Amino acid sequence: MAPPRVSPAGPPMLEVKALVAGYGAVRILRGVDLTVGAGEIVALLGSNGAGKSTLNNNICGLFRPFGGTISFEGEPIAGAASTRIVDRGLIQVPEGRRVFPNLSVRENLELGSYRRGRAARPRNLERVTTIFPRLRERWTQLAGTLSGGEQQMLAIGRSLMGEPRLLILDEPSLGLSPLLVEEMFALIQRINADGLAILLVEQNVVQSLAIAHRAYVLENGRVALEGPAATLAEDPALRRSYLGH
Amino acid sequence: MPDLPIILAGVINGLLAGGIYVLVAVGLTLIYGVLHIINFAHGSLLMLAMYAVFFLFKPPVGIDPYLALPIVTGGAFIFGYLVYRWLIGRFNHGRDENILLITLGLSIVIDNAALMFFTGDIQTIDVPYAGRMVELGAAFLPVPKIISFFAALLLCGALGLYMARSDTGKAIRALAKERQGARLVGIDVDKLFAVSYGIGIACLGAAACLLMPTFYVSPTSGHAFVLIAFTTVVLGGMGSFAGAAVGGFIIGITESLGGLLLGEQLGQIGISLIFILILLLRPSGLFGGKG
Numbered sequence: 001m002a003p004p005r006v007s008p009a010g011p012p013m014l015e016v017k018a019l020v021a022g023y024g025a026v027r028i029l030r031g032v033d034l035t036v037g038a039g040e041i042v043a044l045l046g047s048n049g050a051g052k053s054t055l056n057n058n059i060c061g062l063f064r065p066f067g068g069t070i071s072f073e074g075e076p077i078a079g080a081a082s083t084r085i086v087d088r089g090l091i092q093v094p095e096g097r098r099v100f101p102n103l104s105v106r107e108n109l110e111l112g113s114y115r116r117g118r119a120a121r122p123r124n125l126e127r128v129t130t131i132f133p134r135l136r137e138r139w140t141q142l143a144g145t146l147s148g149g150e151q152q153m154l155a156i157g158r159s160l161m162g163e164p165r166l167l168i169l170d171e172p173s174l175g176l177s178p179l180l181v182e183e184m185f186a187l188i189q190r191i192n193a194d195g196l197a198i199l200l201v202e203q204n205v206v207q208s209l210a211i212a213h214r215a216y217v218l219e220n221g222r223v224a225l226e227g228p229a230a231t232l233a234e235d236p237a238l239r240r241s242y243l244g245h
Numbered sequence: 246m247p248d249l250p251i252i253l254a255g256v257i258n259g260l261l262a263g264g265i266y267v268l269v270a271v272g273l274t275l276i277y278g279v280l281h282i283i284n285f286a287h288g289s290l291l292m293l294a295m296y297a298v299f300f301l302f303k304p305p306v307g308i309d310p311y312l313a314l315p316i317v318t319g320g321a322f323i324f325g326y327l328v329y330r331w332l333i334g335r336f337n338h339g340r341d342e343n344i345l346l347i348t349l350g351l352s353i354v355i356d357n358a359a360l361m362f363f364t365g366d367i368q369t370i371d372v373p374y375a376g377r378m379v380e381l382g383a384a385f386l387p388v389p390k391i392i393s394f395f396a397a398l399l400l401c402g403a404l405g406l407y408m409a410r411s412d413t414g415k416a417i418r419a420l421a422k423e424r425q426g427a428r429l430v431g432i433d434v435d436k437l438f439a440v441s442y443g444i445g446i447a448c449l450g451a452a453a454c455l456l457m458p459t460f461y462v463s464p465t466s467g468h469a470f471v472l473i474a475f476t477t478v479v480l481g482g483m484g485s486f487a488g489a490a491v492g493g494f495i496i497g498i499t500e501s502l503g504g505l506l507l508g509e510q511l512g513q514i515g516i517s518l519i520f521i522l523i524l525l526l527r528p529s530g531l532f533g534g535k536g
Contacts, residue, residue: 062428086431098426100419107415114416115431158430 012037013166013197014059014090019068019078021051021058027066028054030221036166036199041192043208043229044201045242046218052201053095055218056170060092061085072166086115089165093172095201097155101144105135108143108154112161120163128157131187149180156187166197173204185211205242209233247505254384255505256498261390263497264397265452269470270477270489271401272448278484279421279441281341285348286328287474288467289355290446294321294453295462296363302370302457309372311392314454321450326443333442334435359464367463375458393455400451404444405486417441421484473500476520482533491531495519 014036022028028051036042046052058065061082070078072090100108109128113121129136132153138146143154152172159167169188173181181204189211192198202208209215209229217225217238225238232238247255269291276284297317301308308316332351337343377388408414420427420437428434452470460466477496481488496516504512523530 060429062425081433082428083431083433086429092429094425094429098423098429100423100426102422103415103419107419110412111415111419111427111430111432114412118412162430 013073014199015069015071016055016059017069019055019058019065019070021054021063021065021068023054023063028221029058029065031068032218032221032223034216034223036197038197039192039195040214041188041198041200041212043212043215044199044218045203045205045208045215047203047242050218051221052218053170056092056094056168056201059085059168060090083115086162089116089163090168091116091159091162091164091166092168093155093159093170095170095174097148097151099143099146099151099154099158102142104140104142105138105146105154106140108158109135109161112158113163115162117161117163121161124161124163128160131160131191132157148175149177152176152180152184156191160191164196166199167191168199168201170201171203172200173202173207181207205238206233248383250383251505252502253382255501257381257384257386258390259498259501260494261386261394261497262501263494264394265455266470266473266477266497267401267490267493268397268448268452268455269474270481270493271404271486272445272452273474274478274481274484274486274489275448276442276445277478279417280344280438282344282348283475284442284445285345286352286355287348287445287449288471289352289359290321290325290467291449291453291470292359292462292464292467293355294446294450295457295460295466296359296368297321297450298453298457299368299370299462302372310370310454310457311396314396314451317454318447318450321453322443322447324443325446326439328446329439329442334439356464363464365464367461367466369461370457372458387459389458393459396455397452400448401490404448408486413437413440473516476516478530480519480523480530482530485530485532488530488532 012035016032016034019029019032020027032055034044044052044055057063059070061077061080061084064079068078069076072085072088075088077085077088077090100111103111109125110121113124117124134150135153135157138150143151146154156169156172172188173184176184185207188198188200200208200212209232212229214227215229215232216223217232225232225235273284273287276282294317297320298310298313300306301313301316302310328351333344333347336347374388378385379388379391408418416427416432417437417440420432420434424434473496477489477492480495481492496519499515499519500512503515507514
C-alpha cells in the first residue's frame with residue numbers, strides 16, 4: 001500500500017505548547033510543542049525514556065503538567081479530569097493495553113461507551129466486531145485469558161466504542177509478533193481512513209513513518225526532529241540513531 | 246450425639262442465621278475487592294445502623310424495623326458515600342494502607358461516641374411478631390429469622406444482578422482490577438470508590454433492620470459480626486461475591502451445629518477452627534484466585 005504523503009490539512013485538533021511535565025520533582029518534558037490536525041496520523045517517535053508516555057498521560061489527564069498548555073478543539077484541557085477529556089472524545093489506548101482482565105470481551109467493549117456513545121452502543125458493538133471478528137469469537141471469554149494480540153484488538157475496540165474524535169495509541173505494536181505488527185499498522189491506517197485523527201506513539205520507526213502523515217521525534221524531553229513523515233524517513237540523523245545506517 | 250431430626254433442625258437454624266452473615270460479608274468483600282482494604286469500621290457501622298433502627302422504632306417515630314429497611318439502607322449508603330468522600334478519599338493520599346488506618350480510627354471514634362451518647366446498656370425492641378414460630382419437622386423456626394433469611398437472599402441476589410448487569414456494576418468490577426484502564430475509558434474512579442463503599446455500608450443498613458427484631462444492640466454488638474464476616478470473607482475468598490454467599494451459610498451452619506454439639510459457650514469455636522483450617526489449607530479461600 002502506498003503511504004499517504006500529503007497531510008489532510010485540517011485545522012489543529014490537539015495543540016500542545018511549551019509543555020513541561022514529569023513526576024514529583026523529576027522533569028521529563030522540557031518544553032514540548034506538538035499539534036495533531038483533523039484526519040491526520042501523527043507519529044510520536046523516540047526511544048525508551050524519551051518522555052512519550054509522560055506526554056500521553058498529561059494529555060489524557062492522568063497527570064497535571066508543570067507548565068505549558070494543552071488544548072483540544074480550542075478548549076484548554078491541561079490538568080482537566082480524565083473523565084472530562086474522555087467526554088470531549090480524546091481517548092487513549094494505553095501502553096500495556098489495560099483491558100479489564102476480570103470482565104468478558106463484551107463487557108470490556110460495553111465499558112468503552114461508559115461515558116461517550118452510550119446511545120449508539122449496539123451499533124458500535126457491531127462495527128467493532130466487524131473490524132475485529134476475532135473479538136466476536138471470544139465474546140464471553142474473560143479478557144485476562146486472551147492472547148497479547150487479542151488484548152490489543154480489545155483495547156483498540158474498547159476505545160472505538162467511545163466514538164473518539166482523536167485517538168492516542170501508545171505502543172500498539174509492543175509485544176506483538178511481526179505478522180501481527182503488520183496487521184496492526186494496516187488497521188491503524190484503515191481506522192484513520194474513516195476520518196479519525198490519530199496520535200501514534202511508537203518505537204517502531206520504519207512502520208510508523210510509513211503510515212503517518214507527520215512525525216515528531218522526542219529526545220530527552222524535547223522535540224529533536226519534526227516534519228512530514230516522508231521527509232523524516234530520509235533524514236540522515238534519524239536513520240543513524242534509529243535504523244543503524 | 247443428638248438425633249438426626251435435631252441435627253437437621255440445627256442445620257436449618259444455621260442456614261437462617263447465615264443469611265445475615267452473607268449480607269454483612271458481601272458488604273465487606275465488596276469493599277475489599279474494590280478498595281483492596283479490610284474495612285475495620287464494618288462492625289462499628291453495623292452497630293450504628295442498629296441504633297438507627299432502634300431509635301426509629303422508639304417513640305416518637307415508631308417505625309417497624311422491616312418498614313425502616315429502605316430508609317436505613319438508603320441512609321447507610323449515603324453515610325458510607327460521604328465517609329469515603331470526606332474522610333477516606335481525602336486523607337488516604339493515594340495509598341491503600343492509609344485507608345486501613347482511617348477505617349480503624351473511624352471505628353474507635355464511633356465505638357466511643359456510641360458509649361458516650363447511648364451508654365453501654367443493652368437495648369432491644371419489642372415487636373409483636375418476635376416470638377412467633379413456624380413448625381417444620383422437629384424444628385421450630387422463628388418467623389423473624391425466616392423473614393431475614395429470605396430478605397437477605399433477595400437483597401444479595403439483587404445486588405449481584407446489579408453488579409453483573411448495570412454499567413455502574415461493570416465499572417466497579419473493572420475498577421477492582423484495572424484502575425488506570427478505568428480512568429482511560431472515563432470512569433470517575435473516586436466517585437465509584439465512594440459508591441462501592443456506600444454499597445458496602447448499605448448492606449449493613451439492611452442487615453441491621455433484619456437483625457433488630459431478634460437481636461440486641463449495644464456499643465459492642467458489631468464486634469461479634471465482624472469476626473464472623475471476616476471469617477466468611479476469608480473462607481469464601483477475599484473479594485468474591487459467591488464466596489461470601491457460600492461462606493456465610495457454612496459459617497451459620499457451623500455455629501449452629503457447634504452450639505448444638507458443644508453447647509452455647511463452645512459453639513463459636515467451630516468458626517475459629519474453620520478460620521485456622523482455611524489459612525492452613527487454602528489461604529486464597531474457596532472461590533479465591535491463585536495466590
